[in-house]
Amino acid sequence: MRPDNWQSTLLSSRREKLVKENHPVSLPLSPLLSPLCWLATSLLIVGFTPATWAEPAPNLPGIFEEVTERARQLAASPYEERAGDLPPALRDIDYDAYRSIRFRPEAALWRDETLFSVQLFHTGFLFERPVQLHLIKNGEQQHLPFQSSFFRYDGPATPLQEADLGGAGYAGFRLHFPLNREDYHDEFLVFQGASYLRMVGRDQGYGLSARGLAIDTASSSGEEFPAFTAFWLLQPEPEATRIDIVALLDSPSLAGAYHFRVHTGKQIDVEVEARLFARRDVAKVGIAPLTSMFMHGDVSPYPADDFRPQVHDSQGLLMQTHAGEWIWRPLNNPRELRITRLQDTNPTGFGLAQRDRDFDRYLDMESRYERRPSNWIAPLGDWGPGSVELVEIPSESETNDNIVVYWVPEQPLTAGESRTYRYRLSTFDAQRPEQRLGSTVRTRQGWGAVPGQSDPPPRSRRQFVIDFRGGELSSLDGTHPVEAELVVSSGETRQLQVQRLPDGETWRASFRVQPQGANPVDMRLRLTLRDTPMSETWNYVWNPDELR
Numbered sequence: 001m002r003p004d005n006w007q008s009t010l011l012s013s014r015r016e017k018l019v020k021e022n023h024p025v026s027l028p029l030s031p032l033l034s035p036l037c038w039l040a041t042s043l044l045i046v047g048f049t050p051a052t053w054a055e056p057a058p059n060l061p062g063i064f065e066e067v068t069e070r071a072r073q074l075a076a077s078p079y080e081e082r083a084g085d086l087p088p089a090l091r092d093i094d095y096d097a098y099r100s101i102r103f104r105p106e107a108a109l110w111r112d113e114t115l116f117s118v119q120l121f122h123t124g125f126l127f128e129r130p131v132q133l134h135l136i137k138n139g140e141q142q143h144l145p146f147q148s149s150f151f152r153y154d155g156p157a158t159p160l161q162e163a164d165l166g167g168a169g170y171a172g173f174r175l176h177f178p179l180n181r182e183d184y185h186d187e188f189l190v191f192q193g194a195s196y197l198r199m200v201g202r203d204q205g206y207g208l209s210a211r212g213l214a215i216d217t218a219s220s221s222g223e224e225f226p227a228f229t230a231f232w233l234l235q236p237e238p239e240a241t242r243i244d245i246v247a248l249l250d251s252p253s254l255a256g257a258y259h260f261r262v263h264t265g266k267q268i269d270v271e272v273e274a275r276l277f278a279r280r281d282v283a284k285v286g287i288a289p290l291t292s293m294f295m296h297g298d299v300s301p302y303p304a305d306d307f308r309p310q311v312h313d314s315q316g317l318l319m320q321t322h323a324g325e326w327i328w329r330p331l332n333n334p335r336e337l338r339i340t341r342l343q344d345t346n347p348t349g350f351g352l353a354q355r356d357r358d359f360d361r362y363l364d365m366e367s368r369y370e371r372r373p374s375n376w377i378a379p380l381g382d383w384g385p386g387s388v389e390l391v392e393i394p395s396e397s398e399t400n401d402n403i404v405v406y407w408v409p410e411q412p413l414t415a416g417e418s419r420t421y422r423y424r425l426s427t428f429d430a431q432r433p434e435q436r437l438g439s440t441v442r443t444r445q446g447w448g449a450v451p452g453q454s455d456p457p458p459r460s461r462r463q464f465v466i467d468f469r470g471g472e473l474s475s476l477d478g479t480h481p482v483e484a485e486l487v488v489s490s491g492e493t494r495q496l497q498v499q500r501l502p503d504g505e506t507w508r509a510s511f512r513v514q515p516q517g518a519n520p521v522d523m524r525l526r527l528t529l530r531d532t533p534m535s536e537t538w539n540y541v542w543n544p545d546e547l548r
Contacts, residue, residue: 063141063232063234063246064246064257064259067230067247067257068257068275070248071248071250071255071277072255072277074248074255075255075277075279075418076277076279078279079250079251079252079279082227086124086128087163087164087165087167088163089159089160089163089164089165090123090165090168093124093125093156093157093160094125096156097125097155097156097157097160098125098127098157100153100154100156101122101124101152101153101154101157101160102151102154103119103120103121103122103150104149104150104151105119107119107150108176109233113238114235114236114237114238114239115177115178115236115238115239115240115241116175116236116240117176117185118174118175118176119174119176119187120150120170120172120173120174121170121171121173121174121192122151122170122171123170124171126193127192129171129227130146130168130169130170130171131169131170131171131172131229131230131231132230133231133233134232135232135233135235136232136234136235137235141232144170146165146167146170148165148168171192171193172192172193173190173191173192173231173233174187174189174190174191175187175188175189175190175243176188177241177264180202188200188201188264188268189268191228191245191247194211194225194226194227194228195212195213195227195228195249196209196211196212197210197260199268199270199373199425199427200373201265201266201268201429202265202267203371204372204373204427204429205368205372205373206372206373207292207293207313207369207372208290208293208313208314208352208372208373208374208375208401208403209290209292209401210288210290210291210375211289211291212228212247212249212256212274212289213251213254213256213274213285213286213287214285214286214289214404215253215282215285216282216283217284217286217391217404218404219283219284221283224251224252226249226250226251226254226256227249227251228247228248228249228258229248229249230247230248231246231247231248232245232246232247233245234246241263242262242263242264243261243262244261244262245260245262246259247260252279252280253278253280254276254277254278254279254280254282254285255276255277255279256275256276256277257274258272258273258274259272259273260272267427268426268427269424269426270425270426271422271423271424272288272421272424272425273420273421273422274287274421275418275420276413276418276420276421277417277418278414278415278416278418279415280415281412281414281415282412282413282414283412284408284412285408285413286404286407286408287383287406287407287423288377288406288407288423288425289404289406290351290352290375290377290405290406291401291403292312292313292314292352292401292403292404293312293313293314293395293398293401293402293403294312294313294314294315294331294332294392294402294403295397296310296311296312297309297310297311297312297330297331298310298330298442298444299330299332299443299444299445299540300333301445301462301546302546308362309362309363310356310361310362310369311362311367312331312354312369313354313369313372313403314352314353314354314372314374314403315353315354315355315356316328316329316330316353316355316440317331317350317351317352317388317390317405318351318352318353318376318432319342319344319347319351319388320347320348320350320432320435321344322344322345322347322348324348325537326435326437326537327342327539328439328440328536328538328539329342330443330538330540331352331392331403332392332546333392333394333402334392334393334394334543335543335545335546336394336545337391337392337393337394338391338543339390339391340389340390340392341387341388341389342387342539343385343386343387344386344387344388345384345385345386346379346382346384346385347379347383347407348378348379349376349378349379349432350377350388350405350407351375351376351377351428351432352374352405353374353428353430353431354369354373354374354429355374355430355439357370357371357429357430367398373427373428373429374427374428374429375425375426375427375428376425376426376427376432377424377425378423379407379421379422379423380422380423380424381421381422383407383409384409385409385410386408386409386410387407387408388405388406388407388408389405389406389407390403390405391404391405431470436471437472437473437533437535438468438471438472438473438474438507438527438534438535438536439468439470439471439536440466440467440468440535440536440538441467441468441469441470442465442466443464443467443538444466445462445463445465445542446462447459447461447462447463448461448462448463448512449461457514459547460515460544460547462512462513462515462542463510464510464511464512464513464523464542465508465510466508466509466510466538467507468507468508468509468527468535468536469505469506469507471534471535472534473507473527473534473535474505474506476500476507476534478500481529482507482527482528482529482534483498483527483528483529484496484497484498484509484511484525484526484527484528485525485526485527486509486511486523486524487523487524487525488513488522488523488524489520489521489522489523490515490516490520490521491513491514491516491519491521492513492514492516493512494511494512494513494514495511496509496511497509497511498527507534507535509527509538511525515542519544520541520544521542522540522541523538523540523541523542524537524538524539525538525539
């Protein structure tokens, strides 16, 4: 049966330019391909119930309401482009000079007053537009003016020591906390550039980024990048392990007020409330966006000229539907821009995951991709119908963030309309703790020919090998009748089989697929035991034009 509440829709477009974090460019969209509707039975799994929305900080209600009213008024007036006129000395500095400007740790805000401390980012290089920073302590609000004495200007930045930097402002800030050791305050959360924020949990290193909002991503009109223009940081109590931040967001299409309640621990949890006010109609608004990088990995259909087996900040898209079904979509670095949509109503959660945590899977001593965090978005409240949209952008460099995922409400945002979205943004490692089924640990593919075959099939015939491990699946004996359920949108499949691997814990499903001409093949597969789900649903779109 094909339930109406689940679809996978495939779009395609040629890439003209890449999206860079602080230099956004347009992504022209080519004509829409035929929708690929899916048939999938829901898996009966107990979903994760988000914790109750935390009590507000004593000073928060007044500040958040003030910023909300300010956002409402902004949206009711014409958009004013923020001035980016930096002091002449900062306008043309290069990357080397910018990275030689260093904040003085002894100048950190709240140092020796709370478990948290705040360090600031200088403007310059790509960061031309300063943000306003306000500190709130005991109900009193204080604007933080720019002070060059907070910084050291070393090496290539030395000439800035004598320059007039009045009005330079701050490009953002970072939070520090004794996350890994009690005697050292680790940097764990950064707000810098447009509406970007990055965070790491214990023993993790920076990788993917979250964003406040995405507007018209990968659309023919070009993407619009909203930006946080002002922040209010509420100084926590001396022994508090959470902190509240309020932010004002602005863009040509809308304005917004954001509250971030940050909880520290092994993993970082951020409760987000976003109040949005539309200036004009927004064709596609992306809620709770995540941005990452994928160059090559297990599923890549071509050998990379790289000594490293895998290069990526995130390995796949993970989603849990409102019915409890877990879906895993491996990421790809395509030849052309690809957009896929996973439709649902009020999903339980979605995110980008870095599942491989073994150094031997990457062999990179500098980037340490095995330490990159995964991020999870858990809606709080009813988000209604919509879709999780995944954008995969062709890239030739791991310095480009070429993966974007976000929630698109079914109803567009119209001029004069206001909406509120609440969700929890969390770091995690390989697995979500509430996911108890077998998970995909590898996806491999290759030419579906038999070695030495005298009349081999076309190279478009592919063999897929998917390995699952975990949950009850890993406790089964090889005699248990584990089966694979496979559904494809088009083409012909052959030789579907399941077998347990020699480690005694991993089960492999393999099959061959022959596409129908140049049509993409959207595939869904899961393992069952006597009709009971044993694994998450593996979902992948194979495009025959990916052969290189």
